[in-house]
Amino acid sequence: MEKKLYIATAIPYVNGTPHIGNALDYLLADIWTRYQKQNGHEVRFQVGTDEHGNKIAAKAAELGLTPKAYTDMTYVNFEALMKKVGASYTDFIRTTDEHHVTSVEYIWEQLKPYIYKSTYTGWYCVGHEAFFTDKEVQATNGICPDHQIPYEQVSEENYFFKTSSFTEQIRTALTDGTMQIYPDFRKLEFLELIKDGLADVSISRPKKNLTWGIPVPGDPDQIMYVWLDALANYITVLGYPDRPEWKEYWPADVQVIGKDILRFHAGIWPAMLLGLGLELPKKLLAHGFVNIGGAKISKTVGNVIDPNEIIDNYGIDAFRYFFSRHIPTLEDGDFTWEKFENAYNNELANDLGNLIQRVAGMIMKYQAGVIGEAQQAEHDMSAYHEAMEGLEFNKAIDEVWNMVRSLNQYIDNVKPWEVAKGVGKDPEAEPHLAEILAHCAGALVQIGDLLLPFLPNAASKIQEIFESGVVKLSEGVLFPKVYIHTPDPHAPKA
Ligand SMILES: [Zn+2]
Incomplete structure (x- = not known):
């Protein structure tokens, strides 16, 4: 039986406000999902929320709520963002789900041969809910x-997971390509990080220091540390261990994460899987950060951009376009309202929106909407497909834009409106015109297909207009121009 496809995204803590980094996770996973479905694959696409840990308990206490009541209230903010960016996910997991909790208890039992109790003293970041090494703490001046x-010095009794036992296997998997990291330079960075071996990790904390989480089976004075619980979601959501369908989907084909959490996903997570005797994910896609005008996004600086604001003003496809094309999939990218609005008005409204309008308009005017027969010169799209397979979605959509631009160029060169003047005089003119317009319509249908993973609404509009053989012009133009952050060239001069 052919394995069905599975893509997973990182699950954010529910105590924060959903931000652009979360939106990027959902968007990238969605592009991949739509592309695979378009090519005939069955795909499971997981999203979810991480609902345990001290930060959540503290926030709930502040509001006079139980942690569960608090997470019931906040997880919907993330769900709303996923829907807003058009994420076509199949599974939503919350780490407070009963099935997840019982599965994590089972996982703990299975990992017992690699679990031991010891005293831990180390540098802890409350924000990360994670310990850091002396080297890391020194490199960042203790902050x-x-x-x-600042990192805090914490000393306590913990259970440890022998991640160190799996160093060789993980190194081999990364080297022979069983588990690939995109981009490649992050794999090299990670291999460098573990050159002295993976360090064992603390996977529980005493109940007095961590109140809200899954109790350790057989030792209720210890609560599972949030990472073990959270990482397990990628398999529990599929039904592991008790619902056999998980086997049809695991290993994950792609896991989408931010570059800041790669070390957990390339180290602890594979070690857990190896301890359980399971296969490793095939690809880890570590995307970069979005900066704002060259500066890091920070709540204190107040340069946070709200994906909702973009989508409300410009539409969902505009959001998806900018963040898939102008934010490189595997690197850091930069957002400014000027860049965004220029891309919207010049590329979406002019290059694509006008092109559709122009071609449909000419077919209506010269041929009463009837699209003639064309010799289909199929564009070679191997670069597009290679980029999609290589998880460089920005390069794939660049390829589509090359087609959009050359079709505009083609129309400017052949000037169908000039050819139309000859109809009725020159017997060659009518078939020639029909041929030109049919070529344009055919190219647009192909462009629509290739854009489907990226701009699902525009793609379906293109199909609607051109696919039946008779142009159907619907209400409203695609991507009407918007000038909120840049000057409107047509505005009356003051
Ligand atoms: Zn931190």
Whole structure:
């Protein structure tokens, strides 16, 4: 039986406000999912929320709620964002789900040969809910660069997971390509990080220091540390261990994560899987960060951009377009409202929106909407497919834009409106015109197909207009121009 496809996204803590980084996870996973479905594959696409840990308990207490009541209230914010960016997910997991909790208890039991109790003293970041090595703490002058808070020296009785036992297997998997990291340079960075071996990790904390989480089976004074619980979601959501369908989907074909959590996903997570005797995920896609005008996004600076604001003003496809094409999939990218609006008005409205309008308009005007027969010169799209397979979605959509631009160029060169003047005089003119317009319509249908994973609404509009052989013009133009952050060239001069 052919394995069915599975893509998973990182599950954010529910205590925060959903941000652009979360939106990027959902968007990238969705592009991949739509592409695979378009090519005939069955895909499971997981999203979810991480609902245990001290930060959540503290926030709930502040509001006078139980942690569960608090997470019931907040997880919907993430769900709303997933829907808003058009994520066509199949599974939503919450780490407070009963099935997840019982499965994690089972996982703990299975991993017992690799679990031991010891005293741990180390540098802890409350923001990460994670320990950091002396080296890492020194390199950042004792302050977590992601959270801007000092690491605390913490000493306590913990259970440990012998991640160190799996160093060789993980190194081999990364080297022979069983588990690939995209981009490749992050794989090299990770291999460098573990050159002295993976360090064992603390996987529980005493109940007095961690109140909200899954109790350790057989030792209720210890609560599972949030990472073991959270990482397990990628298999429990599929039904592991008790619902056999999980076997049809695991291993994950792609796991989408931010670059800041790669070390957990390339180290602890594979070690857990190896301890359970399971296969490793095939590809880890570590995307970069979105900066704002060259600066890191920070709540204190106040340069946070709200994906909702973009989508409300420009539409969902505009959001998907900018973040799939102008934010490189595997690197850091930069957002400014000017860049965004220029891309919207010049590329979506002019290059694509006008092109559709122009071609449909000419077919209506010269041929009463009837699209003639064309010799289909199929564009060679191997570069597009290679980019999709290589998880460089920005390069794939660049390829589509090359087609859009050359079709515009083609129309400017052959000037169908000039050819139309000859109809009735020159017997060659009518078939020639029909041929030109049919070529344009055919190319647009192909462009629509290739855009489907990226701009699902525009793609279906293109199909609607051109696919039946008779142009159907619907209400409203695609991508009407918007000038909120840049000057409107047509505005009356003051
Ligand atoms: Zn931190």
